Amino acid sequence: MNVTRSLQLGMVFCAGLFLAACQSTANKPVDLGIGTPADNAAQSQTDVAAVEPGRITDVELRAYCPRVSLRAGTNYYRTYEGGAEEDPQAVIYQASLGETSRNCTYGNGMLNMTVAVAGRVVPGPKSREGQITMPIRVAVVQGDTVLYSQLHQHPVTVATTGATQFIFTDPAISIPQPNQTNIQVFIGYDEGPYDTP
Numbered sequence: 001m002n003v004t005r006s007l008q009l010g011m012v013f014c015a016g017l018f019l020a021a022c023q024s025t026a027n028k029p030v031d032l033g034i035g036t037p038a039d040n041a042a043q044s045q046t047d048v049a050a051v052e053p054g055r056i057t058d059v060e061l062r063a064y065c066p067r068v069s070l071r072a073g074t075n076y077y078r079t080y081e082g083g084a085e086e087d088p089q090a091v092i093y094q095a096s097l098g099e100t101s102r103n104c105t106y107g108n109g110m111l112n113m114t115v116a117v118a119g120r121v122v123p124g125p126k127s128r129e130g131q132i133t134m135p136i137r138v139a140v141v142q143g144d145t146v147l148y149s150q151l152h153q154h155p156v157t158v159a160t161t162g163a164t165q166f167i168f169t170d171p172a173i174s175i176p177q178p179n180q181t182n183i184q185v186f187i188g189y190d191e192g193p194y195d196t197p
Helices: 002-026 037-049 058-062
Strands: 066-070 076-080 091-109 108-121 132-140 145-158 164-176 184-190
Touching: 002 091, 058 184, 066 091, 066 108, 076 132, 091 132, 091 184, 108 132, 108 184, 132 164, 145 164
Parallel strands: 066 184
Antiparallel strands: 076 091, 091 108, 108 164, 132 145, 132 184
């Protein structure tokens, strides 16, 4: 009787450990390879502390790294066979963008940024194996002024079965060193028409 009771308690304890392990990893951020999760969490606190767009000291400025956002409506992208828009049976693939990350350095009067975003491609009924190209735009704005805008044709090799994960990185952002904390960085799919490079 004691042995049976001990086994039952042991199974309950193991089940509790298993559930705790699942919960502890569920909310871990995606590591995009340009900064540690701790760096990104610390930078988020800096962003919150720097919401007032007033002038800032040099020390505060060097701790400022503009936040990266997905502009509404640009985090999904679909392609269709034969231009059959909105026909679910004609979808070649659909892609989405998710977690973002960034890294900033200062030098020679410039703010240099590397930004990254994790993405996912899901094959549709008309999918084919091989390389696809997705138009991803990175834009940096300050108020109504566009400081940087670049359209990238990002290649991803996909299969016809299962989703394909990818990471897009733009390491080439360089803008004049700001004196206010009002810079915004956007990443998203851009299907055109294309008014900027």
